[in-house]
Amino acid sequence: MDSYKKPTLDKDLDKLSYMEEAAGSLGKGLVSTGLALxxxxxxxxxxxxxxxDMPGGAVIVAAAVIGAYMALNIGANDVANNVGPAVGSRAMSLVSALVIAAVFESAGALIAGGDVVGTISKGIIDxxxxxDPAIFTAAMMAALVSSALWINLATWVGAPVSTTHSIVGGVMGAGIAAAGISAVNWGTMSGxxxxxxxxxxxxxxxxAAFLAFIKTFIIYQDDKIAAARRWVPVLISVMAGVFAAYLAMKGLKKIIKIDLQTALMIGGAIALVTWTLARPLIARQSVGLENRNQSLRKLFGIPLVCSAALLSFAHGANDVxxxxxxxxxxxxxxxxGDVASKVTIPLWVMAVGALGISFGLLLFGPKLINMVGQQITKLNPMRAYCVALSAAITVIIASALGLPVSSTHIAVGAVFGVGFFREWYTERSGRRFEYVSVKNGGKVSKVRPVRNREEQARRKLVRRAHFLTIVAAWVVTVPxxxxxxGLLYFGLVRIIG
Structure with a gap:
C-alpha cells in the first residue's frame, strides 16, 4: 500500500501548481478589469x-463614462447570443469567434445603428x-446607471438577461419617477x-424550419454528400442575400436612399452570385468525404462562420x-437646451457604444457562452447554423422596423426552437423512423421511442431547468x-438640478 502513496515532494509540487493556476486566473481577471477601466x-x-466648453460639459462627461460602462456590460452579457452556438458546436474556436464578433459588432453599430437609437431615447418617454432639460438628463442618467448595474450583476452570477429589457425598464422607471405614469409612451411600450x-x-x-429543411433534404438522404453539394450553397446564398438586402437598405442610406423593393433585388443578385461561387467551393470540400453525418458538419463550417458574422453585425446595429x-x-x-427636437447621433457617441460592446465581449464575454452554446441543448454545426441564421434574420427585421428587441430572447428562442424540434422529430418523424429502421430478413421494423416515463424524461433534448431559469430572469429584469x-433618479436630479 505504501507504494501507492504520493511522495511528499509531489504533493508540495501539486500545491504549488494549484497556487500558480489560481494566481494566473486572478491575474487575468485583474488585467481585464484594468483594461475595461x-x-x-x-x-x-x-x-x-x-x-x-459647453455649459453641461461635466454632465456629458459623466454620461459618457456611464454609457461606456453600459456598453462593456452589453458585450459581456450578450456575446453568448452571437458566438455561443458556433463555439458550443466546436465549429469555431473561442478566440476566432470573439475576434469575428468584435469586428462585425463594431461595423453593425457604426453603419446601421442609428434608427433604433431614436426609438430607445425618445420613444419611451414623452x-x-x-x-425641463435637467429633469430629462437626470432621468436618462438614472436609466443608464440602473441598467448597467443590473446587467453587471447578472453577468457576475452567470445569467444571460436581456440588456434591452434592462435599459427599457430603466428608462420607464426614471420617467415614472420624474413625471408620473403619464410620462411613459404606453403605445410604444406595448409595441x-x-x-x-x-x-x-x-x-x-x-x-426549426431551417433544421427541418436540413434534415429532410440533406441528413436523411441516401447520398448525404450529393445532397449537401446541392443544398449547402443554397443556404449560404440565402444568408448572403439577407445580409446584402439589409445593408443596402440601412447601411447605405447616408450615401443613397434605397427602397425596400430595390434592396430585395440587390439581395437577390448577391444571393445568385454567392450561390455560383459556393457551388464549386462546397464541391471541392466534399471530395473524399464519407457518406455520414460527421462529414456533413465539415461542410457547414463556412456557413456557420458567415452566419455568426451576420448575427454580430445585426446585434451591433440593434443593441448599440x-x-x-x-x-x-x-x-x-x-x-x-431642448428635449423635444429630433436627436442627432454624434460619431463619438456611436463609437463609445460600438467599441464598448466589442471590448466587453473580448474581455468578459466567454463566461456566458456555455449557457447558450452548450447547456440548453446539444448543438452541432448544422444546428448552430440554424440558430445563428434565424437569430440574424429576426434581429435584422426588428432593426429595420426600429424596434429595440432583445437579441437574448431571439437567440435563446432559436436554441429552444432547435431543441424542441429535435425532440418532436426524434419521437414522431416517419421519415426518421424509415431511415433508421433495421432490416431483418427482408422485413423493415421501425425503431420505436422509449416508453418508460423516467427514461423519456432523462432523454429530453432540452434542459427544462435552464428554460425556467432564463424565463424567470427575463421576467425579473424589467421591474x-x-x-x-426610479430610486437613482431622485438622487441624480438633486445633483444635476
Whole structure:
C-alpha cells in the first residue's frame, strides 16, 4: 500500500501548481478589469475634449463614462447570443469567434445603428412630460446607471438577461419617477413588449424550419454528400442575400436612399452570385468525404462562420441603442437646451457604444457562452447554423422596423426552437423512423421511442431547468431595473438640478 502513496515532494509540487493556476486566473481577471477601466476613462476624456466648453460639459462627461460602462456590460452579457452556438458546436474556436464578433459588432453599430437609437431615447418617454432639460438628463442618467448595474450583476452570477429589457425598464422607471405614469409612451411600450414575446417565438420557428429543411433534404438522404453539394450553397446564398438586402437598405442610406423593393433585388443578385461561387467551393470540400453525418458538419463550417458574422453585425446595429440611446439624448439636450427636437447621433457617441460592446465581449464575454452554446441543448454545426441564421434574420427585421428587441430572447428562442424540434422529430418523424429502421430478413421494423416515463424524461433534448431559469430572469429584469432607476433618479436630479 505504501507504494501507492504520493511522495511528499509531489504533493508540495501539486500545491504549488494549484497556487500558480489560481494566481494566473486572478491575474487575468485583474488585467481585464484594468483594461475595461482604462476604456471607460478614455471615453470620459474624449467626451471632455468634445464638450469641454459647453455649459453641461461635466454632465456629458459623466454620461459618457456611464454609457461606456453600459456598453462593456452589453458585450459581456450578450456575446453568448452571437458566438455561443458556433463555439458550443466546436465549429469555431473561442478566440476566432470573439475576434469575428468584435469586428462585425463594431461595423453593425457604426453603419446601421442609428434608427433604433431614436426609438430607445425618445420613444419611451414623452418629451413634453419631461420638458425641463435637467429633469430629462437626470432621468436618462438614472436609466443608464440602473441598467448597467443590473446587467453587471447578472453577468457576475452567470445569467444571460436581456440588456434591452434592462435599459427599457430603466428608462420607464426614471420617467415614472420624474413625471408620473403619464410620462411613459404606453403605445410604444406595448409595441416593444409585444416584440419581446413575438421575437423569441419567431426566432424559434425560423430555426426549426431551417433544421427541418436540413434534415429532410440533406441528413436523411441516401447520398448525404450529393445532397449537401446541392443544398449547402443554397443556404449560404440565402444568408448572403439577407445580409446584402439589409445593408443596402440601412447601411447605405447616408450615401443613397434605397427602397425596400430595390434592396430585395440587390439581395437577390448577391444571393445568385454567392450561390455560383459556393457551388464549386462546397464541391471541392466534399471530395473524399464519407457518406455520414460527421462529414456533413465539415461542410457547414463556412456557413456557420458567415452566419455568426451576420448575427454580430445585426446585434451591433440593434443593441448599440441600449448603450448610447440615453447618452445621445443627454448630449443633444446639453448641446441644444431642448428635449423635444429630433436627436442627432454624434460619431463619438456611436463609437463609445460600438467599441464598448466589442471590448466587453473580448474581455468578459466567454463566461456566458456555455449557457447558450452548450447547456440548453446539444448543438452541432448544422444546428448552430440554424440558430445563428434565424437569430440574424429576426434581429435584422426588428432593426429595420426600429424596434429595440432583445437579441437574448431571439437567440435563446432559436436554441429552444432547435431543441424542441429535435425532440418532436426524434419521437414522431416517419421519415426518421424509415431511415433508421433495421432490416431483418427482408422485413423493415421501425425503431420505436422509449416508453418508460423516467427514461423519456432523462432523454429530453432540452434542459427544462435552464428554460425556467432564463424565463424567470427575463421576467425579473424589467421591474428590477425600473425600480432601481426610479430610486437613482431622485438622487441624480438633486445633483444635476
Amino acid at each position: 482604462l476604456f471607460v476613462v478614455l471615453c470620459g476624456v474624449v467626451a471632455g475634449a468634445y464638450m469641454f 418629451p413634453a412630460a419631461v420638458s 416593444i413588449a409585444a416584440s419581446w414575446v413575438i421575437s423569441p417565438l419567431l426566432g424559434g420557428i425560423i430555426a 441603442a441600449n448603450a448610447v440611446g440615453p447618452l445621445a439624448a443627454i448630449v443633444h439636450t446639453a448641446e441644444f 428590477a431595473a425600473a425600480a432601481l432607476s
